[in-house]
Amino acid sequence: MIRPEPGELQELVRELHRQGTPWLPAGLASRLDWGAAVAPCTVVSCGALSGIREHSPGDFTVTVGAGTPLEELQEALAPHRQWLAIDPPFATASSAVPGLGLGQPTAPGQGQGSIGGLVARGLAGGYRERYLGVRDQLIGLRLLRADGVEAMAGGKVVKNVAGYDLMRLLCGSWGSLGLITEVTLRTLPLPPQRRGLLLSGPVAALMAWSSALLRSGITPERLDLWSPALAAAAGQEPAPLLLVGLASVSAVNLEAQMAVLDESLGGSGESAEAGAGGVSMRSCGARELATLLTWGRQAQPVLPAPADAGAASITPNPDSEPAAWLLRLGVSPDRGADLLAHPLLAERPVNLAAGSGLALAWADAGLQPERVQELRLHCRELGGHLTVLRRPAGADPAGAAALPAWEDAPSRLMIEAIKARFDPKRQLAPGRLPGVARPELAPA
Numbered sequence: 001m002i003r004p005e006p007g008e009l010q011e012l013v014r015e016l017h018r019q020g021t022p023w024l025p026a027g028l029a030s031r032l033d034w035g036a037a038v039a040p041c042t043v044v045s046c047g048a049l050s051g052i053r054e055h056s057p058g059d060f061t062v063t064v065g066a067g068t069p070l071e072e073l074q075e076a077l078a079p080h081r082q083w084l085a086i087d088p089p090f091a092t093a094s095s096a097v098p099g100l101g102l103g104q105p106t107a108p109g110q111g112q113g114s115i116g117g118l119v120a121r122g123l124a125g126g127y128r129e130r131y132l133g134v135r136d137q138l139i140g141l142r143l144l145r146a147d148g149v150e151a152m153a154g155g156k157v158v159k160n161v162a163g164y165d166l167m168r169l170l171c172g173s174w175g176s177l178g179l180i181t182e183v184t185l186r187t188l189p190l191p192p193q194r195r196g197l198l199l200s201g202p203v204a205a206l207m208a209w210s211s212a213l214l215r216s217g218i219t220p221e222r223l224d225l226w227s228p229a230l231a232a233a234a235g236q237e238p239a240p241l242l243l244v245g246l247a248s249v250s251a252v253n254l255e256a257q258m259a260v261l262d263e264s265l266g267g268s269g270e271s272a273e274a275g276a277g278g279v280s281m282r283s284c285g286a287r288e289l290a291t292l293l294t295w296g297r298q299a300q301p302v303l304p305a306p307a308d309a310g311a312a313s314i315t316p317n318p319d320s321e322p323a324a325w326l327l328r329l330g331v332s333p334d335r336g337a338d339l340l341a342h343p344l345l346a347e348r349p350v351n352l353a354a355g356s357g358l359a360l361a362w363a364d365a366g367l368q369p370e371r372v373q374e375l376r377l378h379c380r381e382l383g384g385h386l387t388v389l390r391r392p393a394g395a396d397p398a399g400a401a402a403l404p405a406w407e408d409a410p411s412r413l414m415i416e417a418i419k420a421r422f423d424p425k426r427q428l429a430p431g432r433l434p435g436v437a438r439p440e441l442a443p444a
Contacts, residue, residue, distance in 0.1 A: 001029055001043040006065075009046070013179065014148030016042065022430040022442065025175035027067055027114030031089070034121070034326075034389050035174050036405035039430040039441060046116055049181055052076055054156070061139060063156060063184040066116025073115060082187040086134055087125025088112040090297050090326060090360060090389070116180040122172025123328070126222035126245070126296070129355040131188065135171040140184040143170060143177075146423040156184050169418070175429040177422040191247035193254045194221075196289035197261060199242040200231075201279035206242040207337045209279055210354040213244070218257050221245040224296055227340065227350035227361075234295035240340075242354065243292055258283060296351045323349075323362035324392035327372065331384030333357040338382055344375045357384070365392040369403045376407075401438075409435035 004012050016023050022041035026032060029045050049065035052073070056062070057080045064073055070088060077083050089112065119141070124133030131137075140154030153166035170177060199206060203225070210223045222245040232238035244261070248254040262281065284292070329352075331339045336357055340350060345361055352359035369391075376386040388405045409415060415435040419426070426442035433439035 001026070001045055003045040003047050005048050009044075009049070009179075009181070010144060010148050010150065012044065013144050013146070016044075017147045017425070017427065020425055020427065020442075022427050024429050024432075025120070025179035027117030027120070028069065030113050031117065031121075033391075033393065035387075035434075036432040038432050041430055044179065046179060046181060047114070049116075050114075053182065055080075056156075057082065057187075059157065060187045060189075061156060061184060062187055063140075063182060064115055066114060066119075066180045066183055068115050070112040070115060070118060077187055078190065081190045081192075083190045084137065084185060085127050085131035085188045086118065086137060087127050088297060089118065089121070089123060089125075090362075115183050115185075119171050119180055119183055120173060120175055124356075124358070126224045126293075126351075126353045128358070129223055129353060130219055130221045130247075135168045137185050138167045138171060138183070139186055141167055141170060141180055142182040144179045144181055146178065146425065146428050150181075151178070154184065172434060174432055174434050176419060176433045177428065189249075191221075191249065193248045193251050194286040194289060195246050195254055195258060196284040196286075196292070197242075197244040197246070197258070197281055198236070198284060198292075199244065199279050199281045200237055200239050203240045203337045203340055205279050206240055207334075207354060210242060210244075211333070213261070214355055216260075218246075218260065221247045222293075223354040224293075225336065225340070225352040225354045226296065227345060227348065229347055230296070230349035230351060233298070233349060234292055243289075243296070245289060245293070324365035324390070325361075325363040325367050325372070325388075326390035327361045327363075327375070328387040328389050329359040329361060329375075329379055329384065330386075331357045331379060331382045335382045335384065339379065339384070342375060342378050344371055360389075373403055376403075404437040405432075406434060406437065408437045412436055 002012065022039060024032070024038055024041050024043045026043050026045045028047050029043060032043065045067070046065070047067040049067040050072075051068060052062060052064050054063040055076075060082065062073070062077065070084070070086070074083055119134055119138065122134055138154065140152070140156055142150065142152050144150055151166070153170070170180060199209065206225060210225070213220065213223070222243070224243040226241040226243065228238040228240060231241040246254060246257055248257070329339060333355060336352055336354055339345070339359065340352065348361055348363050350359055350361040372386075372388065379386045385407065388403065412435055415433065416439075419433055419439070426440065430441050431439060
């Protein structure tokens with residue numbers, strides 16, 4: 001892996017282009033094993049392109065180098081009572097929570113990755129329910145093409161409509177179109193008041209309750225439906241759990257929302273017995289909510305804990321191996337219960353964003369690729385999709401070929417045409433092109 005200084009990067013890319021050398025754009029190189037496997041190539045990290053270039057608190061915009069760790073940026077925005085309304089990516093170590101200072105990553109910034117990597121993967125978590133996804137936070141970016149030519153898309157103001165919308169084209173490109181060097185993002189006020197609701201009950205009843213909530217006048221920050229395995233790992237009852245995140249600028253308004261939701265279940269105060277549909281509810285404060293959200297991004301076994309330990313005292317085992325499989329599932333929200341009914345997901349940790357139908361599921365190395373393919377077919381029958389974000393290290397290449405990270409998209413021909421214009425030599429991320437199961441490699 002090469003980690004050039006900012007002044008050396010463009011000339012390095014030009015030289016790689018002249019030599020026809022395949023290379024992979026990277027941020028902090030913390031998730032190189034995600035997505036489709038790449039052919040042997042040079043990894044070029046933009047980790048040296050870090051730091052805030054410009055922050056306009058009054059305009060709620062920030063421009064940063066692509067190698068800036070997400071955690072570092074959130075910490076810089078917090079004194080201005082602002083934040084990026086973006087979920088940290090799936091992690092194998094505890095991550096800091098903006099504005100609350102919870103969590104201690106194994107290395108500064110490594111657990112959450114870089115801003116450029118976050119944009120390149122284009123994955124959105126539970127905050128998408130209220131704030132939309134990464135692509136919707138983008139205002140502008142700079143990039144280096146495969147030939148070393150610098151390009152720019154968008155601008156530095158929210159109301160920017162000039163030119164082609166290349167920002168969203170690069171978002172989710174997985175390094176296949178260029179190396180992102182600088183990003184301008186929209187910031188939001190950090191909500192001063194946060195509360196959570198934990199609802200337990202049958203999956204169908206929880207999904208019906210979340211659908212009713214979305215039709216109401218209340219706008220939650222997130223609606224995360226956890227499988228029993230994930231709930232148990234976080235120190236909760238091993239049963240389906242719906243985590244509702246609420247936020248407001250007013251404590252009075254927040255209490256009013258809580259009262260309306262409690263009444264809808266026939267509850268009475270902080271803890272409600274099973275009400276409509278066998279759903280029970282209890283509220284939780286901001287710190288417990290933040291800890292639970294961190295747990296929703298974990299994949300390590302827990303340390304032994306006392307029987308009366310709460311979620312705030314449950315911690316991952318730092319000596320354990322992270323989950324070998326990480327799967328991203330997507331169905332329409334009304335098919336979420338059908339998705340979770342699949343036997344493969346019944347006893348495994350699953351975190352489903354009930355409002356969008358997007359889910360993360362993880363498993364150990366004992367899971368066979370054939371079973372993952374069964375789950376992919378199940379998602380397809382439900383009108384959805386499955387992406388293999390991570391697979392066991394040292395997996396059989398034949399198995400990887402039989403189970404591609406993603407399937408061919410309906411727009412495959414257009415994707416390949418765009419790739420040909422951006423990277424005619426097919427140097428970038430060889431073997432990895434989102435929307436194309438088996439992209440063509442450059443001639444040897």
